[in-house]
Amino acid sequence: MVNLASTALPEEICPPALVQGPTEFNQVTEIVAGVAERKPPRAWYIAFTIALSLLGTLGCCLAYLFWEGVGVWGNNQPVAWGWPIVNFVFWVGIGHAGTLISAVLFLFRQNWRTSINRFAEAMTIFAVMCAGLFPGIHVGRPWFAYWLFPLPNQMDMWPNFRSPLVWDLFAVGTYATVSLLFWYIGMIPDLATFRDRSVTKIRKVLYGIFSLGWTGSNRAWHRYEKAYLLLAALATPLVLSVHSVVSFDFATAQLPGWHTTIFPPYFVAGAIFSGFGMVITLMVPARQLFGLKDLVTMRHLENMCKVIMATGMMVGYAYGMEFFISWYSGNPYEGFVFINRAFGNYYWAYWIMVSCNVIFPQLFWFKKIRRNVWAMWIIAVLVNVGMWFERFVITVSSLSRDFLPGSWHYFKPTIIDILTFAGSFGLFFTLFLLFCRYLPVIAISEIKNVMPEAHPGHHGEEGE
């Protein structure tokens, strides 16, 4: 076949092929299934050990928290929303790239998504699980967390649906469910591929159960594709709604610095920004370790860098606009809060946020940097750092300087705060490494679908 990448045409006219190298369907299967069938590289074991010990740390922190109560954290009046909420928003934000790549890029027929969507969807699910953890433990007595749900109870009480915290529960719950369904139904055909290649009994049985007896029947494909399209159409407004609703938690409060209408779009842009940051952070080492460079090409990484740069500028615009509005509104409290953010007691957090989110991504204007895996990895990690600090700045700087100067207070995290947050990375990476080890990391059937051989009538074009 013709490998378009090897021709001399300029890229604007003829972009490099999405799949470089494998030309036979079987080869795609071999590459992806090989990841789950071969013994993983040593780096996987090292990473898994680290992830498991962090997960253990999380377990210990949670046990201590449940035993002692939320006093083990640095949360105290007036900063009652400390790290747990910062971490919640951080993880939910990361969880946005997956569904965005799966749904929005699918609707826009951006075929380059096929190599990275499975990966990003898995990341979404695990990030949303980490996110769900924090409000659950932040309620103080986590065994009463079921009070959040509209369940009949002996107190004859129902949740207050006029509260954004209840909206949040529905938004994040729906998002987690729909993302999981999206991820799972995308995986069914690939699990069937794994099933058919299984050698050991246990693999055959487990992949067999989860592939639901998929045979690649065209009548099934017909409904499957329709269901996938419908899910994408439903998930697209959903992905925009989730972080909007998260932002309502802040925006419906009267606190200066929170009570702004720019929050929903600003949060959504930030979420996509941080999500893509995390995809690059994970994808760059994974494609190296598992030999996926033919499927996840430089073009994929470059596209993601461009998305990061675009959303980074949107976030930068929002930072600027917040300042403008606080001045333009003439509200002295708003004015104080924003001056305090940039030059007050948490100035260092503010400037970490601005440099990581607005300044460093500007380096992606240079093609050399967009194509250098080391540079892009470092910038992606900085984006993650910057986005964590964004949530920290919003939550903590506003609360620590509330209406009464008498109650002002400088928030400091405790060691348990820090270990719990580090432990949530343990949960995330443990699940992620298990996913890389046992599940199809790349959507096999979708990749085959974008190969030239998959289209009737492609024969005879060879040798052009």
Next chain:
Amino acid sequence: MSNNQKLYGALAEFDNVDSIVAAAKECRDRGFRKWDVHTPFPVHGMDDAMGVRPTILPWLVLIGGFAGLSIAVLMQWWMNAVDYPFKISGKPFFGLPAATPVAFELTVLIASLTAVFGMLALNGLPKWFNPLFRVKRFSRACNDRFYIVVEGTDGTFDAKETPAFLESLGAIAVETVPLPDESEKLPAGVVRFAWVFTSLVLLPPALLYAARNSTSSTPRVHLVPNMDFQAKYKTQTASPLFEDGRAMRLDPSGTVARGELDFHGSFMTGKEDNGDWVTELPVPATLATMERGRERFDIYCATCHGYAGRGDGPIHQRASQLALSGQAIWVTPTNLTEQRIVDQPFGQVVNSITEGINTMPGYRQQIPAKDRWAIAYYLRALQHAQK
């Protein structure tokens, strides 16, 4: 025909997209009904080639979406406006703006669940038992080969002719698929496991239900004693820390709350120095005072005494319901339109608000003195209006 019943069908293998699409067209034109094409990925144009009719799935999803929307709106309205109405921040019990986020999310949720489970149901999945899985050749169906399967139950199927026809379409291999003589039922071990698993899952909720509906003489179990018994002093408890042995501290003597500095004794308490009630209103008897009084009354008094002052406010209504089932002890709020109250001078009403009376607590801290007089003034109008 008897030969056909032992066969599941005939299987033809193809090795590229073009030949499978061409072959599918031939099969369609030959008029097979029970047949299918198996490919490792959805092949463009195959639906036309096979003559697959559009699925009804989008309609199901539309119905699911409407169901989600209706459930969400009805649920929020019924829970917050009907079954358990409570005022918060002066918001209406039910309003579309506040109901929108949950309505949107449930619409998407139910529609998505319909899309996924509707797709699986229409496809007859999960179907873990399939005679095709017994064919070794078929194991490449999800990898790199393409298959046509004509089932034995198709009216035009013939054990000899059909495979020959498939062969003529350019298949690289054709074979007949026997019906396995195994049972389609799940293995006994799996069924047993499912029963045990289901019972174990149902056990905790059953125990919870039993515990909720019975009484016990043993004290409740404290799973997390540190959280249940916290090292802190509560109100009305003793503390060795202070000389008077009380955990609660009194205000230092001479403390005056903001705005409560008592320059004019009778203005604060409604009582003259000689102990008589104040009878003249010490605030201007204007419409503005009346409006202020109405506003404050509706905020502070109406929750128990009712907007018309008849002692039937929302707290009273709910508390007396709870009292009926023995869940609360409740003393009915005074009907402020009774002659006994109508006869009270302004000063006595203000004094009741300030100091509290019977089971009603004093509102000295919550309502500034000027507003207490405004309330008394408004109450007089309320009583007159209902004579």
